[in-house]
Amino acid sequence: MRGCSERKKDMEQFDVARFPQKFSLGDLVEIVPAPPRYSNSHPRKWYDATGVLATVVSDMMYDGHNWGGRYTVVYLSGGWSGVSGDIYGDFLKPYR
Numbered sequence: 883m884r885g886c887s888e889r890k891k892d893m894e895q896f897d898v899a900r901f902p903q904k905f906s907l908g909d910l911v912e913i914v915p916a917p918p919r920y921s922n923s924h925p926r927k928w929y930d931a932t933g934v935l936a937t938v939v940s941d942m943m944y945d946g947h948n949w950g951g952r953y954t955v956v957y958l959s960g961g962w963s964g965v966s967g968d969i970y971g972d973f974l975k976p977y978r
Contacts, residue, residue, distance in 0.1 A: 905953060905974060909938045916949070916972040928973040934960040935977055936969075945970055 905911060913934045915925035935958040942951035950971025957965050 903950065903971065903974075903976075904942060905938045905971065905976075907938060907941065910958075910977040911936050911938060911955065911974040912977045913969070913973055914975050916970070926973075928969060931957070931960065931962060931973075934958075934962060936974075938974075939966065942971065943968075950974070 913928050913931040913936060915927055915932060918925055936955035937958060938953050939956055940954035942953060945952040947970070950973075952968050952970055953974065954966060954968050955974075957963055957967070
C-alpha cells in the first residue's frame with residue numbers, strides 16, 4: 883500500500899487537468915497511473931506498465947465506462963516491448 887506522501891505526489895498529476903484527451907494513430911504515449919475512482923482511493927495502475935512507452939495503433943473505441951476511451955497500442959519499452967493490447971485512455975499521456 884502506498885504511503886500518504888506517495889499518494890499526494892501521485893494525485894498532483896491530476897490537478898493539471900490532463901483529462902479528457904484524445905489520441906491519434908501513431909501518437910507516442912507513456913503509460914501512467916489513472917485517477918482514483920473514489921475520493922478515498924489511490925490512483926489506479928495499469929498492471930506493471932507504469933513508465934512504459936507505447937504507440938497508438940487504433941482510433942479511440944467506446945469503452946462503456948467513460949475512462950478516456952479505449953485504444954490499441956504497441957508497447958515499445960519494458961518487458962512488454964513489441965506486444966500489442968488494448969488500454970483505457972486515462973492510463974495514457976502524451977510522451978514529451
